[in-house]
Amino acid sequence: MRTIIKQLKIFVESLNVSIRQIEIEIGVSNGTLSRPFKAGKGITTDTLEKFFARYEELNPIWVIKEKGSMILSVEEQEILSGIEKKNGTTGFNLSQKKYLKNIIDDSLRDYKDELKETRKLLEMEKEIQLLREQLQKKTKPT
Numbered sequence: 759m760r761t762i763i764k765q766l767k768i769f770v771e772s773l774n775v776s777i778r779q780i781e782i783e784i785g786v787s788n789g790t791l792s793r794p795f796k797a798g799k800g801i802t803t804d805t806l807e808k809f810f811a812r813y814e815e816l817n818p819i820w821v822i823k824e825k826g827s828m829i830l831s832v833e834e835q836e837i838l839s840g841i842e843k844k845n846g847t848t849g850f851n852l853s854q855k856k857y858l859k860n861i862i863d864d865s866l867r868d869y870k871d872e873l874k875e876t877r878k879l880l881e882m883e884k885e886i887q888l889l890r891e892q893l894q895k896k897t898k899p900t
Contacts, residue, residue: 760798765821766809767795769828784808819861823868 770780770791777792786805794801810818817830837857 760800761824762806762821763794763798763800765824765828766791766801769813769816769821770795772828780809784812819865823865 770777773780777795778788781788781791784805785808790805791801793799810816814835815829817826817828817834820826820828
């Protein structure tokens with residue numbers, strides 16, 4: 759969650775407007791962003807959704823995973839907005855679906871890799887603890 763707050767703060771600072779002005783623009787109460795920004799604490803998903811709805815140019819992957827650029831290209835914004843301009847209908851076209859599927863697949867792969875690494879670290883921590891206990895037993899004066 760700290761990554762999200764940190765990234766949102768960077769984006770807000772790049773706009774050169776007050777945090778209060780952002781709160782007004784996204785329709786949240788006074789302090790909804792300023793308190794978490796100061797304390798480094800999380801925000802609700804509702805607030806995050808309102809943020810992304812107002813600032814469609816903000817790259818959600820950059821916010822959540824610190825990957826890619828902060829600002830989406832116009833094409834990326836259109837893809838993420840789900841608007842197909844060719845025939846005026848709403849919904850995702852095939853190209854948009856493929857793009858979103860790739861993003862989801864990449865994210866899923868990253869999370870699986872992170873989960874594997876976390877499991878390895880936990881196993882290593884257990885092993886280290888066990889070795890410490892064995893070492894303490896062997897080095898205790900008898």
